[in-house]
Structure formats: C-alpha cells, structure tokens
Amino acid sequence: MFINPFKKIKHSKLDVVEVKNLTFYYSGSSRPALENVNFGLAGGSVLLLVGVSGCGKTTLLRSIVGLVPKFYAGKYEGSVLLNGKNINEMDMPEISQYVGYLFQNPDNQLFSYTVERDLAFGLENLGVEKSEAIKRIDEIIQLLSLDGIRKKPIYELSDGQKQVVALAGILVLRPKLLVLDEPTSLLDPRTALSIINIVKMLKDKFGISAIIVEHRLELALEISDYIMVMAGGSVKMFDSTRQALRNRLQDYGVAVPPVISVQRELMCDPLELTVKDFVGRLHAR
Numbered sequence: 001m002f003i004n005p006f007k008k009i010k011h012s013k014l015d016v017v018e019v020k021n022l023t024f025y026y027s028g029s030s031r032p033a034l035e036n037v038n039f040g041l042a043g044g045s046v047l048l049l050v051g052v053s054g055c056g057k058t059t060l061l062r063s064i065v066g067l068v069p070k071f072y073a074g075k076y077e078g079s080v081l082l083n084g085k086n087i088n089e090m091d092m093p094e095i096s097q098y099v100g101y102l103f104q105n106p107d108n109q110l111f112s113y114t115v116e117r118d119l120a121f122g123l124e125n126l127g128v129e130k131s132e133a134i135k136r137i138d139e140i141i142q143l144l145s146l147d148g149i150r151k152k153p154i155y156e157l158s159d160g161q162k163q164v165v166a167l168a169g170i171l172v173l174r175p176k177l178l179v180l181d182e183p184t185s186l187l188d189p190r191t192a193l194s195i196i197n198i199v200k201m202l203k204d205k206f207g208i209s210a211i212i213v214e215h216r217l218e219l220a221l222e223i224s225d226y227i228m229v230m231a232g233g234s235v236k237m238f239d240s241t242r243q244a245l246r247n248r249l250q251d252y253g254v255a256v257p258p259v260i261s262v263q264r265e266l267m268c269d270p271l272e273l274t275v276k277d278f279v280g281r282l283h284a285r
C-alpha cells in the first residue's frame, strides 16, 4: 500500500521562509553573527548554505527555527517569516510543525530508550492523540524503511541509523521545511548519501523544502536548487546552483568538487553536477 503522510504540499505564493534585514548579535558580543541577511526560498526548493567556519550558517538556521532569539538571547533586528507569518509571533509548538531542525549530531536529538518511543516523543509533547500518533509513526517507519529497528534501543544503532531516526522524529510532525545543519558530517560517504537521498525523496514526492549546510558539495549539488554563500555574517551570493558554481566560490573558502573545476577549465556549458552526468556527456559526443 502506498502511503503519503504529507500529501503533496500545496505551495502558497508566499515563500516557505523569508528573511528580511536580519541582524543578530549574541549577548555580550560586539560583532554581529548575522548582518542584514535577506533572502527568500520558494516552496518545494532546496537551498545549500555554504561558507567558512564562523560565517553565521548555524546562527541563521537557529533564526529560521526560532531558537534565535527565543533561546539564544541577543540584539535582534529584522524579521523571519514562515509562510508569511512572523516567527516571533509563533510559539515553539507551532514552529516545530512547520519547520524541522536536524542537528549535526543525532545524540543531541534522541531522548528516548527505543526508536518507537523516540518517534512518539515530539507528538506527545504536542498533545497529539494516541491513535493519530500511532498512525503517523507507522507511516514514517514505512516511508523510511525503519521496521527492522523500530523496537531497538537507541544505543544499539549506528550513527547513520541514529541520524535517520532523528530525521524520522522530525517528520512525524509533518513539517513543510527541513533545516539540516551538517547532517552528514559524522557519517561515512555512503551513509551520508543515504541521508541526502531521503531529503531528495521528500522533496520530489511530497514537495518538502530544505535548507542544508553541507561542506561536501559533491553530496548536496544533486539535490540543491540554489546555493547561498555567507561570509562574516552576511550573504555574499544567492544563485541557482549551476550559476553559483560558475563563480569563484573558492574566494569564500568553499571547496568546489573536482568534476566542477574540470568543467570550468574546459568551459563546459551547461555544467553537469555529477561525475556520472559528466561522463555521460563525454560519451555522448
């Protein structure tokens, strides 16, 4: 039986997230972690966020999930709108049903003894009725093929399995936007790819949007519609993925995959984003 826990998300004309003139200083800091950040993301798209360490990526993600300024105090100017609504007028339960935040380290996100209990955690916190909670948990377990581990204790899982369970714990809340902060950095390349493929499936099948911070560009290029480059708390570039790759991203400390550098040297147009597609193009000549 094909299940569709999210239905196909109908996108409103409003951006799924819009950030307007956002400036933020952490308490006690004289340097802004974010400085006049402006961008919008259309529903159903994936944005890859890059830039050197300390440029403000995590702070921006915290702002998009409301942790800044609700949990991280400081001087805050500007606004973040989720589907047109100011995030500062939303409480955490409302925000968490719109945008899900996946941390780098799943150990910071998993609180319960077993997988099944962990998936129930967020739903119980929201007061979702038991029968509805069971239905949602079953759907996500089926969608992410977690049946084999649903009764397992969290401590018996591999890091990759933990990350998928952490993602599942977010998906049961049925968010429209996922915010992923270096979700694969603790994982081997193959397991990392499986996380990226889940994000791709969620986008393609259900229209879920995502903002992902990922240093291994070769992993994320295939799923990203846009690339945004930050430096010193500001946005330096926001462009479609292929257009952004034509620019000198290395000037912002961003390592471009070799397959892109080779094509730039060869002045290929359009750029192929994967080795497979590039080789395919060579063979087609």
Ligand SMILES: Nc1ncnc2c1ncn2[C@@H]1O[C@H](COP(=O)(O)OP(=O)(O)OP(=O)(O)O)[C@@H](O)[C@H]1O
Binding pocket: 026, 027, 029, 033, 051, 052, 053, 054, 055, 056, 057, 058, 059, 060, 072
């Ligand atoms: N909780 C905090 N309190 C005070 N300053 C902070 C806090 N978190 C981050 N900062 C500062 O804000 C700036 C931006 O940090 P942020 O963590 O957003 O960068 P980042 O781009 O995510 O870096 P990385 O790639 O290392 O994860 C840095 O100068 C950092 O030291």
Ligand SMILES: [Mg+2]
Binding pocket: 057, 058, 059, 181
């Ligand atoms: Mg960070």
